[in-house]
Amino acid sequence: xxxxxxxxxxxxxxxxxxxxxxxxxxxxxxxxxxxxxxxxxxxxxxxxxxxxxxxxxxxxxxxxxxxxxxxxxxxxxxxxxxxxxxxxxxxxxxxxxxxxxxxxxxxxxxxxxxxxxxxxxxxxxxxxxxxxxxxxxxxxxxxxxxxxxxxxxxxxxxxxxxxxxxxxxxxxxxxxxxxxxxxxxxxxxxxxxxxxxxxxxxxxxxxxxxxxxxxxxxxxxxxxxxxxxxxxxxxxxxxxxxxxxxxxxxxxxxxxxxxxxxxxxxxxxxxxxxxxxxxxxxxxxxxxxxxxxxxxxxxxxxxxxxxxxxxxxxxxxxxxxxxxxxxxxxxxxxxxxxxxxxxxxxxxxxxxxxxxxxxxxxxxxxxxxxxxxxxxxxxxxxxxxxxxxxxxxxxxxxxxxxxxxxxxxxxxxxxxxxxxxxxxxxxxxxxxxx
Amino acid sequence: xxxxxxxxxxxxxxxxxxxxxxxxxxxxxxxxxxxxxxxxxxxxxxxxxxxxxxxxxxxxxxxxxxxxxxxxxxxxxxxxxxxxxxxxxxxxxxxxxxxxxxxxxxxxxxxxxxxxxxxxxxxxxxxxxxxxxxxxxxxxxxxxxxxxxxxxxxxxxxxx
Numbered sequence: 001x002x003x004x005x006x007x008x009x010x011x012x013x014x015x016x017x018x019x020x021x022x023x024x025x026x027x028x029x030x031x032x033x034x035x036x037x038x039x040x041x042x043x044x045x046x047x048x049x050x051x052x053x054x055x056x057x058x059x060x061x062x063x064x065x066x067x068x069x070x071x072x073x074x075x076x077x078x079x080x081x082x083x084x085x086x087x088x089x090x091x092x093x094x095x096x097x098x099x100x101x102x103x104x105x106x107x108x109x110x111x112x113x114x115x116x117x118x119x120x121x122x123x124x125x126x127x128x129x130x131x132x133x134x135x136x137x138x139x140x141x142x143x144x145x146x147x148x149x150x151x152x153x154x155x156x157x158x159x160x161x162x163x164x165x166x167x168x169x170x171x172x173x174x175x176x177x178x179x180x181x182x183x184x185x186x187x188x189x190x191x192x193x194x195x196x197x198x199x200x201x202x203x204x205x206x207x208x209x210x211x212x213x214x215x216x217x218x219x220x221x222x223x224x225x226x227x228x229x230x231x232x233x234x235x236x237x238x239x240x241x242x243x244x245x246x247x248x249x250x251x252x253x254x255x256x257x258x259x260x261x262x263x264x265x266x267x268x269x270x271x272x273x274x275x276x277x278x279x280x281x282x283x284x285x286x287x288x289x290x291x292x293x294x295x296x297x298x299x300x301x302x303x304x305x306x307x308x309x310x311x312x313x314x315x316x317x318x319x320x321x322x323x324x325x326x327x328x329x330x331x332x333x334x335x336x337x338x339x340x341x342x343x344x345x346x347x348x349x350x351x352x353x354x355x356x357x358x359x360x361x362x363x364x365x366x367x368x369x370x371x372x373x374x375x376x377x378x379x380x381x382x383x384x385x386x387x388x389x390x391x392x393x394x395x396x397x398x399x400x401x402x403x404x405x406x407x408x409x410x411x412x413x414x415x416x417x418x419x420x421x422x423x424x425x426x427x428x429x430x431x432x433x434x
Numbered sequence: 435x436x437x438x439x440x441x442x443x444x445x446x447x448x449x450x451x452x453x454x455x456x457x458x459x460x461x462x463x464x465x466x467x468x469x470x471x472x473x474x475x476x477x478x479x480x481x482x483x484x485x486x487x488x489x490x491x492x493x494x495x496x497x498x499x500x501x502x503x504x505x506x507x508x509x510x511x512x513x514x515x516x517x518x519x520x521x522x523x524x525x526x527x528x529x530x531x532x533x534x535x536x537x538x539x540x541x542x543x544x545x546x547x548x549x550x551x552x553x554x555x556x557x558x559x560x561x562x563x564x565x566x567x568x569x570x571x572x573x574x575x576x577x578x579x580x581x582x583x584x585x586x587x588x589x590x591x592x593x594x
Contacts, residue, residue: 191487196584221508223501328586357477362513366589
């Protein structure tokens with residue numbers, strides 16, 4: 001349901017987000033940011049964590065949904081919950097440790113205890129509530145009403161209703177399949193820990209940059225020019241790679257045409273087979289030689305799953321807005337189950353590239369921050385999104401594609417963004433319901 | 435614990451101060467020359483984690499130290515264009531002991547970094563592994579454990 005007639009902010013947004021340009025204020029306006037939290041971050045499916053971060057019953061790990069602090073728990077039956085880190089009594093944080101194993105959480109303030117399912121277990125001196133039976137009336141921890149996972153990737157929605165996770169992921173789900181196929185056991189694990197990189201920029205600057213194939217040659221020329229990296233060529237005018245809108249605001253730089261042209265197993269990772277013999281052998285044993293080689297030639301996806309999960313071949317980023325101009329990028333090296341020799345190389349490679357001192361990401365971060373300062377300037381007000389508009393086309397699957405350096409991905413992101421932002425969130429403003 | 439026989443705390447301090455001054459001034463070639471051929475430059479997230487299997491902020495072998503320096507020298511390392519204005523103090527210098535022929539030296543570093551985005555105060559405990567090579571002190575390893583290494587950090591693309 002849309003409330004286009006009654007919602008002046010939706011009308012204002014439609015004037016700021018156009019098919020070929022966006023207004024600078026969408027990155028700086030605190031009211032727009034507040035609406036984004038409600039319509040996007042607290043409504044749609046948001047990536048929270050990976051099942052491998054809570055492998056055992058009663059494991060928990062602290063995570064975030066934008067500015068919201070949550071705890072992802074695995075209960076004793078194996079089910080995963082996403083709980084708000086807030087005592088139902090006086091609002092205290094109930095979980096301090098970043099991770100651990102516990103069947104329950106005890107609030108330090110007045111000793112209320114909660115199961116890792118969120119249920120209230122007990123409250124000291126219970127006669128003050130008329131006895132322990134009051135437990136049935138008193139609230140437990142707030143819990144994300146919907147938690148689903150796909151291939152171990154756990155998403156939560158803070159809205160009770162909406163599309164299912166698989167509907168939300170759409171074609172992006174196959175990109176996670178492609179990633180998992182690179183494991184001889186068909187699974188990825190996020191066990192390498194996290195680097196957290198904070199930038200003074202709006203979160204959408206990051207989302208747009210993740211699949212912007214136009215910037216690498218410029219932003220990263222310093223490292224490409226001295227390291228002999230082939231990455232720059234993937235994002236050139238001559239590249240056969242494509243930028244693709246996957247629907248739902250999800251986008252990718254599909255580099256696999258270039259990887260296939262190279263035709264070398266693990267060529268996409270810059271790692272010759274001879275360096276990772278155990279991995280290559282395990283892949284061929286699992287999938288058969290031909291399929292294994294095809295998987296290892298095609299490589300890993302470069303996909304931005306709206307609004308906060310970015311898989312960039314060997315590393316995974318989780319985007320967390322903290323304020324209209326503050327964003328944290330959490331990053332880890334992807335680890336493939338059953339591939340210890342490859343995994344060590346991936347950690348080394350990832351550490352060199354990402355984070356506050358990373359040879360790639362430090363310079364991306366500099367661009368986000370310069371952009372954020374730039375859009376605060378008054379003229380010319382708009383950011384241009386026209387690159388490649390004239391040469392966009394549909395692929396065989398009906399997805400819009402552009403060349404490697406086209407802004408197809410940004411335009412698609414903004415279309416979806418506007419759709420979410422102008423749609424009334426069910427129950428959010430009951431006074432406006434007819 | 436004792437230091438390797440031929441280094442006293444004054445000489446160690448002089449080395450640390452010089453290293454700090456060269457890093458602040460982006461005297462890149464001179465700073466790079468302080469490293470041994472088998473050097474390891476490490477800024478961990480979790481100092482207790484194995485850096486071969488866990489994320490670090492920096493984990494450079496000698497080759498990657500050279501790459502980091504070359505990247506700065508291109509003049510296109512955007513996060514250092516213009517370079518950060520830096521002033522660091524090195525304190526609490528302590529000889530932690532000897533390991534093989536190397537001396538382990540502990541210290542505390544406080545760095546004020548000024549950039550367009552604002553100023554950042556970086557503080558950490560540092561361990562240098564010093565070795566005498568052809569009569570000159572060199573660093574075989576430097577580990578910087580930032581106070582807030584596992585929290586969100588802004589860009590830190592200078593030489594910490």
